[in-house]
Amino acid sequence: MIKQKDLILYSGLIILGLAAPYLFSAFKVQLTYLCVLIVLAMTWNLQGGEMGYNTFGNILFYGLGMYLTASVQVGMFFPLAEWTESGGEKTFVHTTAQYFQGIGVGLLVSAIVPAIIAGAIGYAILGLRGHYFAICTLGLGIAAGEIAGGIEIIGAGQGFTTPPFPAEIVDTEARGKFFYFLSFALLVGTFIFVKYIYGSRFRLILNAIRDNEDKAEAMGIQTMKYKIVGWMCSAFFCGLAGGIMGGLIGYIDSTDVAFDGREMGVFMVLMAILGGKGTLWGPVIGATLFHFFKEGLWTLILGWQYVALGVLIVVIVVYFPEGLMGWLREKYPERFGEVIDEKDRKAQVELK
């Protein structure tokens, strides 16, 4: 059962989350980004942190979700090829009902199809280990971007304009609120799901795979099955996150927005590592910190942000591979429920 202290924390956070678009109404887009970033970091953590499979390929599902939502939303009511050919000129206009129906069905598709694709390619890809897996997924993400950039029906190189928010809704703030609450709902859903995983046998199996896959297999665990299921879970939420982001940004480019390995693909890894991989709260904290850092500093160092990003990656990876939670854990092990024998600790200090 949830403890009382946790209950206060969670309800406080939910109230904060629900009130945020009214409190900081100028930052609704940023808050939506934050929710999506946290979702991406948490789902990356399922692979990179829990399972020990450092993937660069989750961006694949994010981009797929983005294209799928937009395609379904357009394709349900209008011919898709003509829409992309007109390049965002408003030859077709969604009515309010059509827009919401479209995005609803689109999000559904964008959650299910990436999960199915993850399941389909999982058997082939997840058999690779270590750095081969990392490089393979890196290749997969970039290949997807390059290939999507060559397909005519989804806009090819010139991009794909997602349907504009229905103009009949008078409330000018409605668009921002709609996408914020959508992403917040996704965040809450993801958090509940990941927290459920953290309390389950499934997580122990994933950890066993991370620590020693051969032994886990020898213990009779069908590791491949669990690896695929884990990846499918990530793909499900990444696809949803992508769908929401596509609607929010309003314009999908193959390599700069959807399969954006240079930004989102790296961000999710970095955020999870910054917060501390293999922990429930690590990715959440890491993503929040990273987002504040990014939004706060990037305007100051305009033009140099990628240099700063690269330096940040090197510094975090080389000097803080355990992340914030790992550092806290080393500093205050008691808080994490680790029992430390004082005598033993002192003896070790003396030995040094």
Next chain:
Amino acid sequence: MDFLIFKAPMLMVQASLDGILLGILFALIAYGMALQWGVMNIINIAQGDLVILGGYIAYTIYLWGIHPAWGVIISPIIMFFVGWALYKLVINKVVDRDLFISILATFGIAIVFQQLMNFIFGADVVVAQSEYGTTMLFDNSVTLPNSKIFSAFISVLYAVALVIYMKKSRLGRAIRATAQNARAAKILGVDTEKVYAATFGINAALCGIAGALISITLTLHPYVGLPYTVRSFMIVIVAGLGNLPAVAVSGMGLGLFEEFADYILGTEFRIGAVFMLLVLILVYRRFKLSKKREYLK
């Protein structure tokens, strides 16, 4: 999509020659990657960006009015020190760690390099004109730029020189000893730290040569580094570490694949095809090994 290439046999010859000459260049980059992977156990994602940086050095001397072919001598010298500095700054901290850390760290370096090159050299696609002319073959139906022949020749020259250097020189033997067993080499008096730095420097110098050759044969752009990394990675995993003839052959194979993919699928899918080939090769090897209950690691 019309498969023009199957209708005109001369295009086939053209693509094959282009592919082989290009492949020799890829093999040179891959040789550098195999060297550092074998010696230091590091996968360098910034490999391609080192190549592009080397290319920009050659392009700079071209802008100064010197013939860009001199880049194949000047660029590796500068790049050796760039590689050395990079080792001292970052790489020496990730040598003994998990491979994923080296992948991510070099990914960060790659981003920094890309952006700095973007600032310094601009985001335009540039090429250094070597003005070597072209060779016409088979009744003028196959055109072959002499710069490509030149680049293949220089690549082979440098590769052979490096092999001899690795066999005969003191440093070369120290590098090979460290690759075999770093600890034993250290006990026997090899300064492994220096060997690592030199290895990374040599790798960067090889990238510099390849970059200088690319600046006269192909085009340069700050953001096209990653495909070169992936190509060299692919060549190395197909050929294996330290097997130079296999590196050369698989490099040429990759060059052929790319040229044919260019004609058959269209230029817009060229890079996509390279990355898909990487995925397919890895998946193929995974299934091949799993028959013997082994896995790629």
